[in-house]
Amino acid sequence: MELFFNPFDNLLCILLGISFTVWFTLLLVFIIVPAIFGVSFGIRRLYMKTLLKVFEWATLRIERGAKEKNHHLYKPYSNGKVYLDSAPEFEMSDIFYFARRGVESIMDDEVTKRFSAEELESWNLLTRSNYNFHYISLRLTVLWGLGLLIRYGFLLPLRVTLAFTGVGLLVFLTSVIGLLPNGRMKNFLSEKVHLMCYRICVRALTAIITYHDSENKPKNGGLCVANHTSPIDVIILASDGCYAMVGQIHGGLMGVIQKSMVKACPHIWFERSEVKDRHLVAKRLSDHVEDKSKLPILIFPEGTCINNTSVMMFKKGSFEIGATVYPVAIKYDPRFGDAFWNSSKFGMVNYLLRMMSSWAIVCSVWYLPPMSREEGEDAVQFANRVKAAIARQGGLVDLLWDGGLKRAKVKDTFKEEQQKLYSKMLHNQSLN
């Protein structure tokens, strides 16, 4: 027996014990307690400023290195434009116009580029977002290596711990609150619990969020509408206010979270089969908004994740129910980490790991003044008006294209309509 006992083992155990305790105390004091009370030490903003300075240095270094070696740097938005000839003026030249437009859209079009991550001009020390990364200087590589170590060795475990804490607390506490009778106490507690857990999740992602115009925050009986970039949008909005969520019931961990959340306050979850039934969806939504004691509904009318450079077509369903709409614009700062979820490329777990191993998620949230449907405006026009306001505030491109084009082709009916228009014009021309 004596052989298995080693004085070093004892020492090791003691050291491990101490470091765990220190770790958890720090975690508690600096992260969880502020999250519970909604205060902030400002550590994250300091971190952000430091990171920005490092990135600037890194970008300058790359540019200098490239100039020395006489390489051309890949810059996504400059120099690379291929200018095209203008069409000469003779009769059969009409074909030139359309041929040119067609080839222009092959080279770069407004729609498909919204479904892949935005390209950056500067480098943020993540290999996944840089084309020019080859060996430039020792210092840069060391910096990159150090960054890798910090992100995966320190930040990632920290964040994962926090994430588990946040989610675990959410499930546990909402189930406990669900046992209380309905009433003001329950609503009050549920609000506090939701906010606290979302704030922990926000810290789990090191999200540095700036809220603007909080006087326009959505009120009960209203509909909160925002542009969609990733599932994190929900956490960002819900850590500043209480919303009723809408969505499909999933299985697994998501399902557990959803079921326990709905015990504490009324969210709107649909079974898979009910999602297709548009009338049922509309009815449940309008029932919810009519009850003024219920929380505002959070909805993403684009229906899919867009890469945060533009806002795509809003589905008119939510704009038909006649509630006041509170638009919210969310704009992520891409320098710190790309928040866009390309669901055809990455699954949810992969995506969350990428998020948690980026430097930070920096974003701005603007609460826009409420809008209602005006006289003589139909749902589509109203939806477009809201969309334009959100795009304008967030500095995003306002597109009429449907986000569904991520997966589906342009509808044939749409194509045929365009062609019908042309042949009608031609017919009129030939009659004259």
Added chain:
Amino acid sequence: MGSRASTLLREEEIEEIKKETGFSHSQITRLYSRFTSLDKGENGTLSREDFQRIPELAINPLGDRIINAFFPEGEDQVNFRGFMRTLAHFRPIEDNEKNKNSSASEPLNSRTNKLLFAFRLYDLDRDDKISRDELLQVLEKVDVEQKMSIRFLH
């Protein structure tokens, strides 16, 4: 390396494409990035479906014909070289090129080659002649008024 381009373009290839098409280094890398983002199957070639996924091309009346122009006779896949060769037709003619002697074969973006490209858009059965039917077929879908804008989006 990056999750986007699975096979980065090698320097020799860039040089070859430069010689053949006249595009600059940065233009070639930019177009290569575009090529890989269109290539959903990630096999280094584009199929017709990859082109048809571009909504603005899908509503272009000449969309199908332009797509056809990329694919050589009878083939269903186009690689990056072929892609660049076709795009090169649309490169503007620079002044210093006009005076070059035609010791080498004519550059892809010469006036003649541009006209040849347009001719092939009319010539559906590729018999090097435009028949009356082919002409009428094109005019059916094309509006003679150039002012009609496809991009109704800003």
